[in-house]
Amino acid sequence: MSSPAHERPVRRPARAADALRAPTAADLGRAAAAALHDELALAPKPGLVTLTSNGSHDDMDARTFFRSIAALRRYFVRIAGLGMAGADFEALERAGIEAEACMLAATGGINTHRGAIFLLGLLCACAGALVSAGQPLTPTRLRATLVERWGAALRRRAQRPSTLPGGMAARRHGLRGASEEAALGFPAVFDVGVPAMRSALAQGLSRERAQLDTFFHLMAALDDSNLAHRGGLEGLRFAQQAARGFLADGGAAHPLALARAEALGQDFEARRLSPGGSADMLAAVCWMVRIGAVGAFKVR
Numbered sequence: 453m454s455s456p457a458h459e460r461p462v463r464r465p466a467r468a469a470d471a472l473r474a475p476t477a478a479d480l481g482r483a484a485a486a487a488l489h490d491e492l493a494l495a496p497k498p499g500l501v502t503l504t505s506n507g508s509h510d511d512m513d514a515r516t517f518f519r520s521i522a523a524l525r526r527y528f529v530r531i532a533g534l535g536m537a538g539a540d541f542e543a544l545e546r547a548g549i550e551a552e553a554c555m556l557a558a559t560g561g562i563n564t565h566r567g568a569i570f571l572l573g574l575l576c577a578c579a580g581a582l583v584s585a586g587q588p589l590t591p592t593r594l595r596a597t598l599v600e601r602w603g604a605a606l607r608r609r610a611q612r613p614s615t616l617p618g619g620m621a622a623r624r625h626g627l628r629g630a631s632e633e634a635a636l637g638f639p640a641v642f643d644v645g646v647p648a649m650r651s652a653l654a655q656g657l658s659r660e661r662a663q664l665d666t667f668f669h670l671m672a673a674l675d676d677s678n679l680a681h682r683g684g685l686e687g688l689r690f691a692q693q694a695a696r697g698f699l700a701d702g703g704a705a706h707p708l709a710l711a712r713a714e715a716l717g718q719d720f721e722a723r724r725l726s727p728g729g730s731a732d733m734l735a736a737v738c739w740m741v742r743i744g745a746v747g748a749f750k751v752r
């Protein structure tokens with residue numbers, strides 16, 4: 453297997469023309485798989501799986517995630533193509549359900565990326581629709597496309613009671629689950645994650661520090677149904693408060709940020725907390741950086 457995308461040097465377009473051409477479905481889909489690697493490789497990440505820690509999980513590790521990402525590569529390319537072709541929500545949903553089956557087959561039944569299949573899949577479809585319309589890829593246009601093209605279907609979908617642990621926990625506690633977030637145009641991604649990434653890059657933070665700061669902003673704001681599922685409302689509020697405290701103390705720019713994030717990881721693991729939804733949102737923001745919709749990581 454070739455080295456994961458995050459270990460490969462940032463590729464510059466071979467020719468100036470490449471930098472100007474519209475992205476293909478393959479470009480968009482490959483960026484989604486690479487963004488999932490970005491998220492996995494970020495460490496420390498309280499409660500979550502990294503290359504060196506299983507976080508609060510005893511049923512999955514980095515290898516599980518590598519297998520899942522490899523199994524999802526073609527799906528992200530396919531769903532970007534469906535967006536280019538003007539597919540309706542039902543076609544996207546069928547592709548997403550097939551992708552979930554591929555993920556589960558690759559992981560031995562472990563749910564690594566169900567939320568990412570949904571979130572990043574929809575965003576790839578939005579990007580495909582924008583490319584097809586000759587529109588530039590910006591966060592505002594991505595969100596507008598999501599709401600205009602598939603918002604009504606997502607709102608109808610959000611009415612259906614969830615059968616997932618997170619979705620049921622969200623409903624139990626009166627929180628928004630993934631479907632409702634989508635119907636609102638993923639406010640955490642666009643109103644919190646994108647501005648946080650832009651601010652971190654403008655401050656000159658490194659790629660990893662900018663990702664870490666963005667992750668904590670997302671965890672502070674998101675009603676992450678994974679946290680509610682594993683720790684109830686108390687666990688969700690604990691995690692959100694911990695994220696706010698980390699940011700109030702200087703966030704990822706602080707010299708001791710990594711040690712602080714590591715210490716928080718101990719607390720999260722003691723409570724078996726895992727902010728999987730926030731991780732997916734981080735991957736979505738990393739994807740927007742990779743497709744040039746949001747700033748650019750400093751080349752190391």
Ligand SMILES: CC(C)(COP(=O)(O)OP(=O)(O)OC[C@H]1O[C@@H](n2cnc3c(N)ncnc32)[C@H](O[C@H]2O[C@H](COP(=O)(O)OP(=O)(O)OP(=O)(O)O)[C@@H](O)[C@H]2O)[C@@H]1O)[C@@H](O)C(=O)NCCC(=O)NCCS
Pocket residue numbers: 544545546547548549563564565566567568569570571573574614615616617618619620622628629630631632633674675676677678681682726727728729730732
């Ligand atoms: C549309 C679905 C995602 C179902 O929607 P629903 O609202 O029922 O789902 P939720 O349970 O609320 O969320 C599903 C996953 O989405 C991530 N997530 C969590 N909170 C949010 C949020 N507020 N906004 C957006 N996304 C959110 C999260 O996914 C990540 O965590 C999972 C891994 O963590 P883990 O703790 O291991 O999870 P579990 O195994 O469930 O718990 P344990 O047993 O281990 O304790 C992993 O999925 C990450 O991605 C939520 O888990 C979707 O299921 C669906 O219906 N898909 C069909 C296809 C489709 O419609 N596609 C549309 C076009 S692409």
Ligand SMILES: Nc1ncnc2[nH]cnc12
Pocket residue numbers: 491492499500501502507509564565726727728729731732
């Ligand atoms: N790195 C990670 N660890 C645990 N759950 C996740 N869901 C998405 N990314 C994850």
